[in-house]
Amino acid sequence: MEMTLPPPALAEPGSAPPGGSRRPLRLPVAAALAVAAGAALLLALPPFDLWWLSPAGVALLAAAVHRRRLRAGFGLGMLAGLVLFVPLLEWTTIGAGWLPWIILAVLQSLYIGLAGLAGAWVSPLVDRWRALWPLLAGLIWTTQEFLRDRTPFGGFPWGRIAFSQGDSPTLRLAAYGGAPLVTFVVTVAGGALVALFWRRSGVLGAAGFAVVVAVLLGGPAALPLTATTGPSTTVAIVQGNVPRLGLDFNAQRRAVLDNHVKATVQLAADVASGKQKQPSLVVWPENSSDIDPLRNSDAGEQIQYAADTVKAPILVGTLQRTDVPRDNYNVGILWNPGTGPDLAQQYAKRHPVPFAEYMPLRSIARVVSERADLVSNMLAGDHPGVIDTGAVTVGDVICFEVAYDGLVKDVVDGGAQILTVQTNNATFNEAEALQQLAMVQLRAVEHGREGLMVSTVGVSAFVDAEGTVHGSTGFNTAAVVVRDMKLDGPRTLATRSGNRPEVVLVVATVIALVGVLPLRRWRDSIDGDSVKVSEEQ
Structure with missing residues (x-):
């Protein structure tokens, strides 16, 4: 009796050989x-x-x-x-x-x-x-x-x-x-x-x-992990909060500034009463003064009052306007008690966020969203955020910059003893803030430097060089947290290798x-x- 065998299964060109042993999942x-x-x-x-x-x-x-x-x-x-x-x-x-x-x-x-x-x-x-x-x-x-x-x-x-x-x-x-x-x-x-x-x-x-x-x-x-080897210094973070979350934040500039001044003055009172340690540095968040204090004397006077009262320099997150309409810089500037702003110790954000802080292809963007023209034209800074406060050398990055490897490494290479992340989450939500805090955890371990994140509305916190979070605040609330931060430490292998x-x-x-x-x-x-x-x- 003659037996006829069936032909072998056909294979798709570029797929696994026939026979079923190397087929992909359905x-x-x-x-x-x-x-x-x-x-x-x-x-x-x-x-x-x-x-x-x-x-x-x-x-x-x-x-x-x-x-x-x-x-x-x-x-x-x-x-x-x-x-x-x-x-x-x-x-x-x-x-x-x-x-x-x-x-x-x-x-x-x-x-x-x-x-x-x-x-x-x-x-x-x-x-x-x-x-x-x-x-x-x-x-x-x-x-x-x-x-x-x-x-x-x-x-x-x-x-x-x-x-x-x-x-x-x-x-x-x-x-x-x-x-x-x-x-x-x-x-x-x-x-x-x-x-x-x-x-x-x-x-x-x-x-x-x-x-x-x-x-x-x-x-x-x-x-x-590399241990921090230097002395400690006391740092305070001030989360002043905003009257209302969302884009309306931008219409509340004076209220937001007042909130941070009020919280800092209360910190000074707590220091005087012994409830808090005297900080050597106070850090305010990004956009804590969206009124340019170098051009607006009233805003400058309020910040000076806060610095004089707390008897410590304040790293203020603010906008610096230019003579060109809509052009500005997003900066952190050191404001000293008695002497005021130190223009030599300031940092302008180097990596503005496209489509949020500046608008590439603006004419095309207008077709995509009617909000395109609400975006200003934020200019990029030209040097890393290494700020000498006298008591500590700060490595400052602003908001989303903490996500970029090179920007954080630059401040450590520049001599930063601690890392600071000034941010404003008022136009986002708590999930975004927690995602950003996770980045601070990684950066602290990566470079063997203690760090902090301070936000207008939260989440704000300190992070040690092992990535442990301390003093985390709630969201959409006012808070002040004070902590002794260890300074310096050997350069990690990650910092050296880039x-x-x-x-x-x-x-x-x-x-x-x-x-x-x-x-x-x-x-x-x-x-x-x-x-x-x-x-x-």
Whole structure:
């Protein structure tokens, strides 16, 4: 009896070889995993702080895109990115409205889409050497953040993997390689996690990947951190609050200034009565005086009264107007008791936020949003925020600048003994403030310097050099917090190495992406031969 064998299953060009052993997950399953990946990455960040979900999110997306066509990998990455960024950036609607919010979220999601595409691209390499999956995942995610942190218009680093690790042992890695190293290690753990659970890995292989995950996520707890070695000084942060949250903040300039003056005068009374220690420095937040005190004598007199009463210099967050309408600088300026403003000790924000503090492509932006012309033209400063107060040398960055690696490193290189972040969250919400505080935690560990964040409405807090938060305030309330801050400390490895580790990882990513090309060509030729044989049969 003659037996007729069925023809082999046809393979899609560019997909896995026939036979079913290397097929991708079914598309509905992959889409569900991509959604779960975005949700996991979101929940890892403040205000949820489920840091252990970051490697899980990386693993879920890696599984979703593995062995898929490139466009499918990009689409699944975009899907995960939208699930992450649309809710994460919802606070931007208060100042910009819904359309710019969605545009920003989509733009950020494009980079996660590229990570998904890259994950699909390296599938042949993973299929041949599964042990490379963790390394490839780490390289892809670190390079994705490298690009997103810098492009377009200077980048927008919000939602980085590293900023989700405030309560994790991996935060300590920041002292050795900054935010890029934290992201790299967490995402390598994510790659090991997907390798552990992906179909058949064998007992020994599964055990090996499990050990990698445990060591990468728990091992950094044993890493030593540089201790601050200098003396201490007493610093006060003043959160004066605003009458009303939202864009109407800008119409309340005098009330906001009065709130910060009143809170500082009350601090002076508490010092006189022994309830508080005498501070050597008082820090007010960004926009604590949106009235330029160098041009408005009444505002200047009020700040001088506060400094004289508290008997300490005040680092004031204010705007400096220029002779050109709408052009201004966002500055922190030292205001001394008795002598007034020290124009040699001030910092103008170096990285104004596009579309919020200045408007690129303003004529096009008017078509997108009717609020485009509400945005002024904030000018960029030209030097790092190193301010000598007499008692302490402050490294000042303003608001979103804390998210940018180089801006914070510059102040430490300039001799900063402590880090200060002046911010105004009145036009955002508590979630945004907590996300920003997580960045301060990372920066303090990264550079071995104690830091603080002070906001008009909260959250304000101190952070020690191990990333522990002290004296955190509530949101939409007035508060004054006083703390002794330790000064100085050895330069960490992260400070000394700068962006070199990140550049090495990016170069390694390029090599890996190029190196997989011969494997992809070989696989495509095998697929083509399989299709040809099937057609002949």
